[in-house]
Amino acid sequence: xxxxxxxxxxxxxxIAGYYLGLTRVMRSAGGDRRHMHSLPSYYGGNVAIKAxxxxxxxxxxxxxxxxxxxxxxxSALIPDSAIADSSSRGLVLSEVRxxxxxxxxxxxxxxxxxxxxxxxxxxxxxxxxxxxxAGAIVTSQITQPVLNAAQSYRMQNQRGNxxxxxxxxxxxxxxxxxxxxxxQADFRARNVVEAAVKMLLIGAASIAILTTLGIVLxxxxxxxxxxxxxxxxxxxxGTNWAPSFxxxxxxxDLGVLPLLWGTFYISLVALAVAIPIGLxxxxxxxxxxxxxVRSVAKPLLEVLAGIPTIVYGLFALLTVGPLLxxxxxxxxxxxxxxxxxxxxxxxxMGVMLIPFVSSLSDDxxxxxxxxxxxxxxxxxxxxxxTIRQVVLPAALPGIVGAILLAASRAIGETMIxxxxxxxxxxxxxxxxxxxxxxxxxIVSQLTGDADFASPEALVAFALxxxxxxxxxxxxxxxxxxxxxxxxxxx
Amino acid sequence: MSxxxxxxxxxxxxxxxxxxxxxxxxxxxxxxxKRFRAYGMTAILIGLFFLVVLAVSIIRSGVxxxxxTVVDVDFTLTQEQFTAAEGELFKTKAYEGLLIEQIRDTLExxxxxxxxxxxxxxxxxxxxxxxxxxxxxxxxQDLGSxxxxxxxxxxxxxxxxxxxxxxxxxxxxxxxxxxxxxxxxALVSADIITRAFNWNFITGADSGVDNPGGAxxxxxxxxxxxxxxxxxxxxxxxxxxxxxxxxxxxxQNRFTDLIEVNISNLAAVPSIVFGILGLAVFIQFMHLxxxxxxxxxxxxxxxxxxxxxxxxRASLKSVPPSIRDAALGVGASKMQAVFHHVLPxxxxxxxxxxxxxxxxxxxxxxxLLLIGMVGFVARGYPDGxxxxxxxxxxxxxAQIYTWAARADASFYEKAWGGIIILLIFLLTMNxxxxxxxxxxxRRW
Numbered sequence: 001x002x003x004x005x006x007x008x009x010x011x012x013x014x015i016a017g018y019y020l021g022l023t024r025v026m027r028s029a030g031g032d033r034r035h036m037h038s039l040p041s042y043y044g045g046n047v048a049i050k051a052x053x054x055x056x057x058x059x060x061x062x063x064x065x066x067x068x069x070x071x072x073x074x075s076a077l078i079p080d081s082a083i084a085d086s087s088s089r090g091l092v093l094s095e096v097r098x099x100x101x102x103x104x105x106x107x108x109x110x111x112x113x114x115x116x117x118x119x120x121x122x123x124x125x126x127x128x129x130x131x132x133x134a135g136a137i138v139t140s141q142i143t144q145p146v147l148n149a150a151q152s153y154r155m156q157n158q159r160g161n162x163x164x165x166x167x168x169x170x171x172x173x174x175x176x177x178x179x180x181x182x183x184q185a186d187f188r189a190r191n192v193v194e195a196a197v198k199m200l201l202i203g204a205a206s207i208a209i210l211t212t213l214g215i216v217l218x219x220x221x222x223x224x225x226x227x228x229x230x231x232x233x234x235x236x237x238g239t240n241w242a243p244s245f246x247x248x249x250x251x252x253d254l255g256v257l258p259l260l261w262g263t264f265y266i267s268l269v270a271l272a273v274a275i276p277i278g279l280x281x282x283x284x285x286x287x288x289x290x291x292x293v294r295s296v297a298k299p300l301l302e303v304l305a306g307i308p309t310i311v312y313g314l315f316a317l318l319t320v321g322p323l324l325x326x327x328x329x330x331x332x333x334x335x336x337x338x339x340x341x342x343x344x345x346x347x348x349m350g351v352m353l354i355p356f357v358s359s360l361s362d363d364x365x366x367x368x369x370x371x372x373x374x375x376x377x378x379x380x381x382x383x384x385x386t387i388r389q390v391v392l393p394a395a396l397p398g399i400v401g402a403i404l405l406a407a408s409r410a411i412g413e414t415m416i417x418x419x420x421x422x423x424x425x426x427x428x429x430x431x432x433x434x435x436x437x438x439x440x441x442i443v444s445q446l447t448g449d450a451d452f453a454s455p456e457a458l459v460a461f462a463l464x465x466x467x468x469x470x471x472x473x474x475x476x477x478x479x480x481x482x483x484x485x486x487x488x489x490x
Numbered sequence: 491m492s493x494x495x496x497x498x499x500x501x502x503x504x505x506x507x508x509x510x511x512x513x514x515x516x517x518x519x520x521x522x523x524k525r526f527r528a529y530g531m532t533a534i535l536i537g538l539f540f541l542v543v544l545a546v547s548i549i550r551s552g553v554x555x556x557x558x559t560v561v562d563v564d565f566t567l568t569q570e571q572f573t574a575a576e577g578e579l580f581k582t583k584a585y586e587g588l589l590i591e592q593i594r595d596t597l598e599x600x601x602x603x604x605x606x607x608x609x610x611x612x613x614x615x616x617x618x619x620x621x622x623x624x625x626x627x628x629x630x631q632d633l634g635s636x637x638x639x640x641x642x643x644x645x646x647x648x649x650x651x652x653x654x655x656x657x658x659x660x661x662x663x664x665x666x667x668x669x670x671x672x673x674x675x676a677l678v679s680a681d682i683i684t685r686a687f688n689w690n691f692i693t694g695a696d697s698g699v700d701n702p703g704g705a706x707x708x709x710x711x712x713x714x715x716x717x718x719x720x721x722x723x724x725x726x727x728x729x730x731x732x733x734x735x736x737x738x739x740x741x742q743n744r745f746t747d748l749i750e751v752n753i754s755n756l757a758a759v760p761s762i763v764f765g766i767l768g769l770a771v772f773i774q775f776m777h778l779x780x781x782x783x784x785x786x787x788x789x790x791x792x793x794x795x796x797x798x799x800x801x802x803r804a805s806l807k808s809v810p811p812s813i814r815d816a817a818l819g820v821g822a823s824k825m826q827a828v829f830h831h832v833l834p835x836x837x838x839x840x841x842x843x844x845x846x847x848x849x850x851x852x853x854x855x856x857x858l859l860l861i862g863m864v865g866f867v868a869r870g871y872p873d874g875x876x877x878x879x880x881x882x883x884x885x886x887x888a889q890i891y892t893w894a895a896r897a898d899a900s901f902y903e904k905a906w907g908g909i910i911i912l913l914i915f916l917l918t919m920n921x922x923x924x925x926x927x928x929x930x931x932r933r934w
Contacts (some may be wrong), residue, residue, distance in 0.1 A: 089743070194825040218769075259929070276533070279533075280534075284529075297534050297538070301541075308916070315548075318905075319551075336701065383527075384522060414892070442762055472755060475754070
């Protein structure tokens with residue numbers, strides 16, 4: 001039974017329960033709502049919540065757990081001898097899943113009958129050809145163990161789904177009965193419903209924790225897996241990045257240093273563009289600009305922050321890169337080889353960061369108390385002297401926080417460097433060289449055809465971990481500085 | 491004031507301290523003041539200059555994607571020709587021959603003499619026979635009467651007309667030969683080659699790597715649409731529920747602090763990390779289908795949640811406490827006060843924040859790269875509403891990236907065109923958000 005139908009049935013039970021609860025409590029109160037403890041809708045809601053929430057929760061957990069159990073038991077069916085040298089257990093398992101999906105499809109289209117799909121003695125060659133007739137994507141010849149595993153996978157999933165549907169519906173009905181028992185006039189329905197709603201609210205708020213947990217766990221497990229295949233010291237201190245996809249294992253150099261250098265170099269160029277422009281813009285907007293200029297210029301600058309990064313990436317690749325090449329390239333100064341370079345990505349990223357620096361600094365400068373400015377004017381300082389010697393020093397911690405936030409943004413930026421910085425990992429000081437970054441390599445390692453169990457793909461998780469730790473540290477530090485500064489004037 | 495100094499004999503020395511005459515130091519300070527101000531102005535102007543350059547280059551490079559070069563021919567096929575062509579072994583070849591005759595006749599009727607062969611037509615039009623055959627097989631009633639066909643020309647024809655391909659730089663290849671350019675010139679002067687609005691770009695699906703002319707963004711717009719449905723359906727209720735808890739009910743304790751720290755950190759986690767999360771949890775662990783809008787929507791939901799929570803909390807906070815007090819005062823429970831009074835009053839702000847969050851999610855690319863929305867060629871629309879969520883599809887930004895990463899430079903134009911469409915969507919959403927805010931925002 002499709003999940004959607006199950007969901008609809010449970011919802012139907014909940015809705016029916018709502019109205020049953022209403023009528024039942026009305027009857028128990030003799031048709032007079034003044035005899036009830038709560039408003040009638042709470043009695044209905046009580047039934048609906050008790051019917052739907054436990055059933056849906058069970059369904060969610062079941063859906064998460066069942067694939068794990070089925071995968072384990074299917075995996076045990078495949079002997080080690082059935083796994084070719086160039087393959088891995090994960091690849092064979094995904095072939096099993098594909099074959100099982102293909103069987104479902106073939107059954108739906110009628111090119112295969114149920115007998116063949118379930119018969120363990122079926123001829124693998126014939127099954128393969130039937131699957132290909134049905135348009136299922138089957139890599140090659142299905143072998144006997146894969147066929148049996150696929151059949152068992154289908155069986156277990158089918159049985160699991162039927163069982164789940166039954167249990168969930170029974171649970172929904174039981175919940176509804178439990179709720180209906182409470183549909184009496186003296187039942188404190190409002191308190192129960194509100195407690196349940198509050199639990200839901202807490203659950204929603206906890207999703208932030210779950211997300212962080214999910215990020216950390218998925219990074220940590222895969223990173224540990226990577227370090228099992230590739231020495232951690234070589235990863236952290238290696239100066240050469242040369243993954244190889246042809247030869248499996250051993251022949252790849254996966255040193256993170258060139259990537260980190262590329263990341264920091266590009267971010268540095270970006271900040272060198274964004275900090276002066278953003279800071280001066282913030283000072284002008286908060287101290288000099290008239291209200292009308294401010295109301296036009298500030299939103300326009302902030303448009304730069306609202307533009308998707310893919311647009312900046314394309315801008316770097318197709319506009320800024322060729323422009324820089326025409327000036328610094330072979331026809332000009334001759335120091336730039338190709339349009340994708342540190343300077344291209346850095347410049348464009350700098351433009352993207354201008355509004356980050358300017359809006360945050362603008363807020364912080366505005367938060368400096370007017371009394372401090374007035375004091376400075378009273379001593380005869382000009383406006384610019386006041387800004388340089390009083391306002392900016394007072395706002396400095398906040399501005400540093402803003403710059404750190406911009407830096408963390410620059411380090412985590414992906415699309416601009418994927419399109420604008422090139423793909424070659426190198427340790428070089430020349431900003432006109434193509435370099436690459438941590439984020440760009442995460443993308444290229446995970447979008448290839450590599451097997452997920454190979455170190456060449458798993459390295460992306462170690463890179464992600466590095467990136468996550470660096471940006472997290474920068475963010476925490478920046479927030480700490482900003483918060484500490486705020487305490488001074490509030 | 492004594493005369494003693496005057497009587498000392500020397501003429502009184504003016505100390506140069508007239509208020510009307512600036513001394514060197516004042517002049518320096520004033521110049522520094524002006525310079526400083528000019529720096530600020532320059533910074534703003536540079537920022538705006540970049541904005542203008544960005545806008546101009548998007549529009550200039552993207553607008554050509556909305557038109558295409560077409561070969562506009564009136565073609566008549568009789569019943570006998572149809573039967574004869576269908577009887578041949580190479581059916582599309584037969585149609586092509588008929589088309590070539592038609593073009594030759596038209597050119598002769600206009601008095602233009604150009605020699606060309608079937609190869610030239612194939613280089614210009616790809617394989618037009620198939621299109622013709624499909625049309626007539628589907629609409630047999632058109633047989634015998636003239637039908638107007640607008641056949642898309644090859645990208646190099648486009649390039650020649652826009653100046654990207656020049657006669658001097660052209661090397662004879664299987665794509666185009668120098669003699670073809672004469673034919674193009676003749677066809678242009680006969681008004682057979684014209685430019686037409688490229689509906690296919692807006693409504694069509696992606697073509698393969700070898701056919702930039704036929705690539706459209708329509709299928710990925712649908713992909714993005716389904717993704718946004720998922721994001722809206724999940725992030726709005728979850729975000730609002732979380733904000734209500736944190737703003738109205740949460741006690742001051744460790745758990746609440748933990749949630750708050752997590753939210754503020756998640757807001758600053760690089761988007762690519764969410765892609766890694768999606769890949770590891772949704773695809774590797776839960777085995778949800780790759781490249782599906784459902785997975786993309788889930789990842790983007792987790793990414794937008796902090797944004798929505800932050801803006802929702804701000805608008806809940808802006809509802810004055812007197813509203814809550816009044817509700818509590820007439821006997822409402824705390825939950826009733828929040829859901830019946832505070833939430834409706836905060837709704838415009840919440841919706842504004844949600845729309846802005848959705849706009850952010852719509853333009854986000856990096857996480858989509860990791861869950862396999864790139865590299866998948868979205869060749870068609872999904873079959874139905876359910877399939878729209880689970881069938882592999884592309885999304886607008888992912889499609890733009892795919893085009894930008896292809897080797898053929900004619901796809902770049904498509905990428906810019908795609909950006910125009912993406913920005914139109916973003917602009918519309920932001921304008922709706924602004925209107926909502928202007929209309930319904932209440933100042934207390």
